[in-house]
Amino acid sequence: MSFMTDRRVDRLTSVLRRRGIVLPSFEIYGGISGLIDYGPVGACIRRRVMDNWVDHWTSHGDIVEIDSPTITPEPVLVASGHVGEFSxxxxxxxxxxxxxxxxxxxxxxxxxxxxxxxxxxxxxxxxxxxxxxxxxxxxxxxxxMDLMFSTRIGSKKGGRVAYMRPETAQGMFMLYPALFRHFKQKLPFGAIQTGKGYRNEISPRQGMIRLREFNMAELEYFIDPDEPPSPDLSVWDEKISLIADPEGAHAGEYSMTISEALSSGIVRHPTVAWFLVRTWDFLVGVGIDPARIRFRQHASTEMAHYADDCWDCEVGGEHGWVECVGIANRTCHDLLSHEQHSGSNQLRAWRQYAKPHIEIRDILSPNGSVMGPAFKGAAGVVMDALKELVEIPDSMPFALTLADGSSVEITDEMVTRRSEEVAVHGEWFTPHVIEPAFGIDRIIWHILDHGYTETEKEGENYSIMRLNQSVAPFDVAILPLFDKDGMGHIARQIWASVNSMPGLRGELDANKSIGRRYARVDEIGIPWAITVDHTTLEDGSVTVRRRDDQEQVRASIEDVLSKLASGGISTLF
RNA sequence: GCGGGCAUGGUCUAGUGGUUAUGACAGCAGGUUCCCAACCUGCUAACCCGGGUUCAACUCCCGGUGUCCGCACCA
Incomplete structure (x- = not known):
């Protein structure tokens, strides 16, 4: 059995390997540190965590999913700051x-x-x-340091330098123009992306906590900094653990509701506050123990190069408190930097004024018949410069600076001075970005860590993986008490029915004694077990067993199936 | 990346310069039992990789890889 080593973390790791949940990669070739496989059971869990995450955010309505390449050309990562920081x-x-x-x-x-x-x-x-x-x-x-995996796009000599992306976020920034159009050119809106990220860690340790290739899930939420979305936070009444900036005015640890945290000034930004509590919702929803979640505000000295304000969501477990989500106010850093590096003018948003601003401007309107002959071919450039002129000089003639830095003399005859009334309806600005970035592998580790329960059963060690049904590898196990007298046949029919229901998966196990099979399905966290027994042959009823307390009730097959389909199986108890 | 420990079936492990390489649990087949890892019979299945020393290496030595513990690193 797996209870021979004296550390819980070793026993848990052993279960994960033995049951095909998480295993070291490339093991037959000796393994590679920092790379893991999700086995047949673990991949189901990972898929469901990802699905939960995508559903959690897209249900808001103003957040959409995108998908972009993992291979990223160097200039993108120069603009984002990664190349400078990582080299x-x-x-x-x-x-x-x-x-x-x-x-x-x-x-x-x-x-x-x-x-x-x-x-x-x-x-x-x-x-x-x-x-x-x-x-x-x-x-x-x-x-x-070489923390990014580098590669080349195209032939070796003529190829362009590229890197495996260290975060998925840049994909959302690259797609900003398309997102802006998709959302009818109105903020706020967000985009999410899940996928692999790559960091060539010097010394990965702690199993799933520091990986070289890992599952990320990031959300970029674009907002107008002058009108940050401020959702009603009063509907969240749970107390949340917060550790405020140790160098700030509120240094210290708190347990309070999110609206108290915002009104007291500990959380500085209303949209960030909303993401903190929505992150809390997600983690609790996939089975993280609420008592082992806390948010820690970064001190200004440890903030990432792009962040203006930053919170880590830390989850406690076998490896101590581990950063599982980073919630950063990246401000306009990324879009502005990409605008400067790429020369694109599509990385902005339009802010419509409530009322047009009426501006009276003095302008110098060019007199073409004089300027044309005077400047000949350069006349167009001169007139452009005149249009851009902000400070209208009081006296003539004056020196006008052109776009190329040279200057020309403008005389009184060349222009007509007049006042113009202009209605300004709005302005272009660079949106700010709030980014919650989730480390999915770390979250999965903590789901497993928090779910792994060691108990005793009739004097023997017994382990149960208490996973929420939403992330369990299978929803239900179907177990014929014996694989004979037609019980196996009925079990297979139930199995097929379950698998035909959208989103539901059943596992059939007809091997060995019933107790052993219950133990097997408990160990990988299947929340329900349907057992077909002799009574089933007589009246079509089966027993339903609840994993977490091993209670059993009897119900008809039809009733059990319909309650499984409707998600109400727990009402049988 | 540095220093130290460790590396044997799926898992946890015993052990040796020449062995048919322990044992437990898991797994498989059959029997038995007829709702919580029961029992009986049989079976499958392992010495991390590469060099060296030696008549002979799973065992000793060197290197690599992995893993664990400390230090450092972790945008």
Whole structure:
């Protein structure tokens, strides 16, 4: 049995391997650290967690699902900041072992430390930079962090550099123009994407917690920062654990409702508050223990390069408190950066004023018959520059700066000064983005961790995986008490009926004693078991067994099937 | 990435320079039982990979990989 090792986490891991839930990848070739497989049972659980997640967000109505490539050309990740952030050179102190980013050490000694290459960094380190920790100066050679998997698109020589995406978020930003059109050019709206992300971790540990290839599920919610959506939070009356920014005005731990958290100023942004509580809803809905969920606000010093405000949702389990969801206000950082790097003008939204702003503008209207002959071919450029002119000079002539930086002299005869009344109906702006990013594998780990229950049964160790039906690998097990006298036949008919119901899956097990089969289905978390016995042959009734307390009731096959279909099976008890 | 421990059927493990390589549980077939891992019979199934030492290596040595513990890292 699996109760021989003395740590619960080892026994749980053993169950996961033995029952085909989560296993190390490529094991027959020795395995690769940081890569896992979901086996036949685990893949069902993963699929259902993903489906729950997609349904959770798309049910809002203003959030849609998209799907984009995992291979991402380099310029996208330059604009997002990943290439700069990820290409840092690391060095270690040979005396005390502390590790530093090389460009941080070089600050103050070089105008642009980020531009240094490996050799320059190494030379500079030998030149007497001291370790901030121990003040010695014996450095290891600098080496690149290389946290993204790089590849090439196209032939080796002519190909373009690309990386496996480190997050799915960039796909949503790339699709912003299409989303903006889809939503009739009105904020707020959101897009979700689930899929694989890749980080070439230096030293993955802790099984499913730090992976090199992992399942992500991210939502980008685009809002007008001047009118952030503020849903009514009063309908959530659960108390939520919060750990506020240790450097902020509210430093400390709290247990309060989300509306209290917002009104007290601990949560700073109404839309972020809403995502915190909706994240809480999701996690509880897939079976995470509410008592082991907490939200921790990032201190300004640990915020990601793009984030203006950030909360981690941490879940407690065998590996301590683990960040399972990051909720960040990314502001306009990504869209603005992509606009600058790509030159696209489609990454904005239109803010319609309630009333048009009437502006009286002094303008200089060009006098073509004078300017044409004066500037000849350049006349068009000059007139464009005149149109862009914001500060109208008081006196003539004046020097007008053109788009290319040169300037020309504008004389009184070339223009007519007049006042113009302009109705401005709105303005273009770059939307802000609130991003909840879910680590699905970490969440699945905690679902399994929280569900795994070790009990005793008649003096023997017994384990039950208490999964919510919404994430259980099968909804119901169908067990003929014996596979003879027609019981097996009836069981197979029930099995087929269950499997024909949308969204429902049954598992048939006719092997070995009934007690052993109950144990098997308890171990992988199947919430219900239907047993076909001798009485079934007489009156068409079966027993229904509830996993979590092993209670049993008797009901007709028709009744059980219809209650399974309607989701009301628990009303039998 | 550094230091240390570990690596034997599906799982947990015993053990040895020459063995038919333990045992338990799980699994399979049959019997038995007739609602909670019962019992009987039989069966399937393992020494992480690559070098070296040796007449002979699962065992000793070196390297790799994986895993665990500490340190570091984790945008």
């Amino acid at each position: 840092d050179l690391m060095v270690e102190c040979g005396v005390c072992g502390s590790a530093f980013k090389a460009n941080h050490l070089a600050e103050g000694r070089h105008e642009n430390p980020d531009s240094l290459n490996v050799d320059e960094i190494n030379a500079m380190l030998k030149d007497g930079i001291e370790c901030p920790t121990c003040s010695e100066s014996k450095w290891s050679d600098a080496r690149s």
